[in-house]
Amino acid sequence: MKKGDLIISAILFLVSLVYVIEARKLPMSDGLSPGAGFIPFGVGLSVLFLSAFLFLKSLKMKTTVGQTVFLKKEQGLRDLGYIMISLFIYLVGIHFFGFRVSTFLFLAFLFKSVGRYGYAFSCGISLLTTLTLYGIFEYWLEMPFPAGRVVLF
Amino acid sequence: MEVISKLMLGFSVALTPINLLYCFVGVTIGTLIGVLPGIGPTAGIAILIPVSLSLPPTTAIIMLAGIYYGSMYGGSTTAILINTPGEAASIPTALDGYKLARQGRAGAALAMAAMASFIAGTISIIGLMLLAPPLASVALAFGPPEYFSLMFLGLTIVVSLAGKSLIKGLVSALLGIMISTIGVDPISGTERFSYGNANLLAGIDFISVVVGLFAITEILINAEESMIEVFKTKLKGLWPTLQDWKDSKGALIRSSILGFLIGLLPGASASVAAFICYDVEKKWSKHPEKFGQGVIEGVAAPEGANNSAVAGGLVPLLTLGIPPSAPLAVLLGALMIHGLRPGPLLFEQNPNFVWGLIGSMYIGNIMLLVLNLPLVGFWARLIKVPYPILAPVVLALCVIGSYGVRNNMLDVWIALFFGVLGFFMRKLDFPAAPVILSIILAPMIENALRQSLGISRGSILIFFTRPISAGLLILAAVSLTLSVYGRIKESSKTQQLIGSTSDYIEGSKK
Numbered sequence: 001m002k003k004g005d006l007i008i009s010a011i012l013f014l015v016s017l018v019y020v021i022e023a024r025k026l027p028m029s030d031g032l033s034p035g036a037g038f039i040p041f042g043v044g045l046s047v048l049f050l051s052a053f054l055f056l057k058s059l060k061m062k063t064t065v066g067q068t069v070f071l072k073k074e075q076g077l078r079d080l081g082y083i084m085i086s087l088f089i090y091l092v093g094i095h096f097f098g099f100r101v102s103t104f105l106f107l108a109f110l111f112k113s114v115g116r117y118g119y120a121f122s123c124g125i126s127l128l129t130t131l132t133l134y135g136i137f138e139y140w141l142e143m144p145f146p147a148g149r150v151v152l153f
Numbered sequence: 154m155e156v157i158s159k160l161m162l163g164f165s166v167a168l169t170p171i172n173l174l175y176c177f178v179g180v181t182i183g184t185l186i187g188v189l190p191g192i193g194p195t196a197g198i199a200i201l202i203p204v205s206l207s208l209p210p211t212t213a214i215i216m217l218a219g220i221y222y223g224s225m226y227g228g229s230t231t232a233i234l235i236n237t238p239g240e241a242a243s244i245p246t247a248l249d250g251y252k253l254a255r256q257g258r259a260g261a262a263l264a265m266a267a268m269a270s271f272i273a274g275t276i277s278i279i280g281l282m283l284l285a286p287p288l289a290s291v292a293l294a295f296g297p298p299e300y301f302s303l304m305f306l307g308l309t310i311v312v313s314l315a316g317k318s319l320i321k322g323l324v325s326a327l328l329g330i331m332i333s334t335i336g337v338d339p340i341s342g343t344e345r346f347s348y349g350n351a352n353l354l355a356g357i358d359f360i361s362v363v364v365g366l367f368a369i370t371e372i373l374i375n376a377e378e379s380m381i382e383v384f385k386t387k388l389k390g391l392w393p394t395l396q397d398w399k400d401s402k403g404a405l406i407r408s409s410i411l412g413f414l415i416g417l418l419p420g421a422s423a424s425v426a427a428f429i430c431y432d433v434e435k436k437w438s439k440h441p442e443k444f445g446q447g448v449i450e451g452v453a454a455p456e457g458a459n460n461s462a463v464a465g466g467l468v469p470l471l472t473l474g475i476p477p478s479a480p481l482a483v484l485l486g487a488l489m490i491h492g493l494r495p496g497p498l499l500f501e502q503n504p505n506f507v508w509g510l511i512g513s514m515y516i517g518n519i520m521l522l523v524l525n526l527p528l529v530g531f532w533a534r535l536i537k538v539p540y541p542i543l544a545p546v547v548l549a550l551c552v553i554g555s556y557g558v559r560n561n562m563l564d565v566w567i568a569l570f571f572g573v574l575g576f577f578m579r580k581l582d583f584p585a586a587p588v589i590l591s592i593i594l595a596p597m598i599e600n601a602l603r604q605s606l607g608i609s610r611g612s613i614l615i616f617f618t619r620p621i622s623a624g625l626l627i628l629a630a631v632s633l634t635l636s637v638y639g640r641i642k643e644s645s646k647t648q649q650l651i652g653s654t655s656d657y658i659e660g661s662k663k
Binding site for chain 1: 203204320321323324327328331334338340341343345346369372373377378539541542544545546548549550552553556557560562565566572573577580581583595599602603604606607610611
């Protein structure tokens with residue numbers, strides 16, 4: 001995975017560079033013992049060097065025939081996209097509509113789009129699951145889930 | 154005699170109604186987690202830690218530990234029935250177990266897996282019972298330098314967890330340390346990398362990271378690949394024959410002892426124990442060429458080993474605070490959340506908890522045998538739940554689990570972030586387990602290091618002039634050397650086993 005390794009090692013290099021710069025702002029010593037910045041600085045430097053090494057190693061690597069495809073361009077990629085995007089929207093939705101409504105919609109969407117079930121089945125299973133989760137976690141275990149800003153029910 | 158009286162104390166704790174109930178809950182959930190591909194004991198324990206917060210500490214840990222060793226029982230079911238190991242520790246089981254199932258002997262294979270797990274689990278708990286107290290009394294001599302050296306020894310596990318690339322494994326481990334530095338420095342009170350965000354002052358909770366890196370990532374990986382087909386094998390004849398027992402008795406004893414000893418070592422997880430014991434049995438056998446074609450000892454050995462390694466792994470966890478594997482790293486976090494600090498004082502200050510846990514493991518093993526044997530048919534039908542229904546439910550549970558840690562949506566966002574990050578890490582062969590291990594161990598290492606250098610006024614000789622510390626650092630050097638050597642050797646063995654597995658999968662498709 002030559003291209004992937006090049007990209008990730010470059011990202012790691014940048015992240016660790018920022019981390020090292022920030023760590024230098026922390027005290028390195030408390031007088032008698034290492035300070036709050038000691039370990040972060042050392043670790044950041046280590047990642048900096050390792051990512052540089054990985055980058056150079058990836059540059060030298062030959063791209064071979066039959067290497068693993070990073071992202072498959074098939075139905076799986078679409079399902080992956082559905083899950084990632086719906087997860088993001090689900091979490092945003094919890095802020096606005098609360099846990100119960102958002103969970104119902106999230107599950108129903110995935111059952112329909114990824115599972116490719118019918119609307120009635122998807123909504124039915126989603127409702128059953130949401131009620132079960134509500135019963136176990138909110139009612140029985142009294143976990144205080146967000147109610148949301150827009151109260152639908 | 155003292156051990157017997159302490160064990161009786163343990164049983165008196167374990168046999169209380171609430172502990173019995175939650176032991177049953179834990180082993181049942183663990184079996185379920187083991188049966189279901191896509192969620193492992195690490196994620197399962199992490200998701201249920203928030204649920205356990207409402208329970209007394211002993212009860213909570215009994216339940217969570219039950220999830221771990223219960224998952225070892227459950228992982229064999231899908232390995233045998235549909236050639237899809239529920240856990241990494243059940244991969245060797247699939248090699249012969251699935252072949253036995255195709256020969257119409259799924260029942261015998263499943264029953265042998267359950268009974269091997271029970272026998273090996275029981276033997277290893279005896280080892281835990283006998284070895285844990287002596288190790289605890291030795292550990293009382295530990296100071297900050299000894300703790301640093303011990304945690305450093307624990308970090309050498311990273312080499313074993315590094316996967317294909319040692320460099321990437323090291324980067325993962327260092328990333329974990331970087332994550333653990335976010336928040337307030339516990340020694341000086343200095344704010345680090347939180348940039349005034351009140352939520353980040355408390356740091357990044359490791360449960361969110363675990364849920365993301367293991368559970369969410371696994372679902373994303375599975376979503377991209379094709380969905381798992383339904384269970385097709387017909388079950389008949391549940392019980393192993395007398396000949397099966399004769400063939401397996403040696404394998405059971407050897408894997409119980411060897412699996413326990415391997416489980417003691419930092420870096421050697423249940424899956425490592427399972428692979429090694431399968432390989433040992435194959436070498437021990439008079440007919441090694443039959444391994445992989447459907448021999449009952451090919452199921453007994455790895456299943457005995459992976460369960461035995463669980464109890465072995467609890468010895469360094471409880472007595473020294475070193476988790477030898479990812480699930481035990483999460484369990485270590487759970488112990489600390491519940492105010493139980495593993496280490497030499499745990500046996501002194503919380504004997505009810507320690508012996509109650511040991512007692513519950515005996516009981517849990519019996520419960521698992523009772524669960525797994527009669528319910529084999531039920532578990533098999535559960536696998537028929539299509540993955541497109543299972544995956545969204547697991548995702549919802551991930552949201553609940555990560556939210557429940559601090560009742561803060563930031564933890565859920567962190568879990569999502571690490572879920573996506575973990576997806577790319579998996580694609581690019583960056584292992585996730587070193588991240589978790591580092592997040593758990595790094596704060597302890599940093600504290601011990603800074604305290605030690607404070608005592609010695611900056612001289613690192615303190616780690617080499619104190620005998621126990623020096624001994625541990627030598628062990629760390631040996632462990633590192635052996636791990637690197639083991640990686641090279643395991644890599645060639647794994648390639649052979651994977652080659653065999655691929656042949657079986659190809660053969661089974663025809």
